[in-house]
Amino acid sequence: MQLQRKKRKEYVDRFQNNEVDVFLISLKAEGTGLNLTQAEAVIHFDPWWNLSAQNQATYRDYRIGQHKNVQVHKLIMKDSIEEKIQKLQNKKKELADMFVENNERNIKSLSKDELMELFF
Known part of the structure; x- marks a missing residue:
């Protein structure tokens, strides 16, 4: 080491x-x-x-x-696993910004479809 x-x-x-x-x-x-x-x-x-x-x-x-x-x-190569990771990163950042940075929204304000999209 x-x-x-x-x-x-x-x-x-x-x-x-x-x-x-x-x-x-x-x-x-x-x-x-x-x-x-x-x-x-x-x-x-x-x-x-x-x-x-x-x-x-x-x-x-x-x-x-x-x-x-x-x-x-x-x-990032188009249609690659890396592109999928990039999209997941962007979604995660949007969620963090929405709930942490911009306290105007919270989990209760998500629609059923938005909530389901988080998990699937």
């Missing part, structure tokens, strides 16, 4: 020092404390069911010390 951390730090340092142009990372790397402030772009090509985990990966580039504008891109 210690060797993995040492290797990861070496890779991050090389990226941060502009010794390499690309840093590939899995969304599963959350919670490892990575800061990639030399990044100019983030490309998501494997959307995660949990949008918060995906956003966390994006925010690795928006840490203290970032002085660049970072472009975020999502590569």
